[in-house]
Amino acid sequence: MRGLFTIVVLFGLSGGLYAETYKTVLSEQAKYKAILTNQNFMFNSPFHLQDGIVFTYIGEAKTVLLAGDFNGWKATLLFERKTNNIWIYTWEKRMDKGLHQYKLMVDGIWIDDPLSTNFIIDQSGQKVSTFTLEEDFIPFKKYPLLLKNNEYVFRYFNPDAQQVMLVGDFNHWNPYSNPLTYVGAGWYEMRMTMSPGYHIYCYVVDGEWIPDPGNLVQYSDTTGSIVNVLKVPGELKPY
Template identity: 30%
Template sequence: MKSKLSFVCSFLLFTACAPLPKETVSSLPGQGGAGPVTGKNGTIFSYTGVADKVVIAGSFNDWSQDANPLRELGEDRWETTLKLPAGAHQYKFVVDGNWITDSANSNTADDGVGGVNSVVTVSGASPDKAAGVVSAADAPKQVKGGTLFTCSAPTANKVVLAGSFNNWSQDANPMRKNAAGIWSVIAPLATGAHQYKFVVDGNWITDSANSNTADDGVGGVNSVVTVSGASPDKAAEVVSAAGAPKQVKGGILFTCSAPTANKVVVAGSFNNWSQDVNPLSKNASGIWSAIVPLSSGSHQYKFVTDGNWIIDPSNSNTSADGLGGNNSVITLP
């Protein structure tokens, strides 16, 4: 079935735990607002209530109390719009230091400390965009809008794509069947390695067209697709000195000065701390660089230089890594 256990263990090993409030309250006097609404510009979160400061903290920003503040619109109405990748995301509002669920959203999940988190599910690109143009099932591939997944199941009534990118949801990424009996969907995925299965009329199966697999933790395997960032070659040769991460065309430019190193990789919360997904490329000045597309929110990372994990010396923003050290942190609006 699903390798949730291995994912959780990896997350706890390499990242700091989500900050746990001393007390989580279910609601505050006068609390209100509309549930999350996803449109072409992102997902709108709103809160109504008297407050000095309202922040949204969730799985998408490492539960940061600073990364995504809501702006006051007047009449005690607060709002923010976030661009979230496809999948299910857990969150809470932090209202003047009080952690509360979204009273306008009935979708919740256990928060692991005796309460619940609110949950918003962001769907992938409409399956209509993929259906009708696929003549045969094939391994996942990058197309305009995301990653195209296909599954041949002519007699099936329902096929869904479930994976690590949508909390193994059987609802977030439904697929659509064309006349050839091929089901397809385009899912916008973040850079990194993602595990998945197709759920065909309730049966969980691997992708027969994809030979890349990983142990699912329950005696079977999950299919694996790896989404690469922009080629590091596009960043190399134009960087004269290492600096803090910055926004460039195509994503975030990471740079690291390591003239004698043989291999440098950026590993972080955005790629499951992989030492393979985002390698950097060295130029003649000994500066290693890579452009990585990142979503809005707070991301923790380290450079892995010839196997040694180091923080970014050019970036003063850090957070405890849970192992007695720190991770570098970059926050995107």
């Protein structure tokens, strides 16, 4: 995931430090790495990785907790202390798009997020930090995702697709048997219980047969088409 954001970099020049503000494109992973290595730049917390929304606190503390409208304002989300008094909490669950409010509790004291410039003033006159999701946040996971009892979740991302079908040896390559359901933010999804053994499959997206980009176990079949391989655990039933 890549984002456009404003950072402040401090340059050591003769006579002191000078701040130059500019816009740049930097991956969210690079931001996370820069925080953990204590590089000197400012950013607006929280920021988004593919697999989570990362909240950050920097400072001396014994405990740092997070609470917001996304968890019923319960101060139960515990930050993990990294190096150089850097604290991190990563939200790894789905979150609806829109404006969200939150606060931090540092050693038992409620504060707004000092690393965020976004806030509202509540009815008591206190600052409440905010951030906005432009679309539903759905954490990145490797799919097909095994749940239990050989039930798998198949997911496919394409915000421009009108119809996504799952085809494979398990449904005799019928492009009409197993449609995926649109679940929002460009994602299509379905669940299916699979029999043990190796299965080959792909997707049919608006009539075009394409491999599952989330599954890198692929091979070329006898027609030259790229298909995916899924290994389902369990004992094979004798014929």
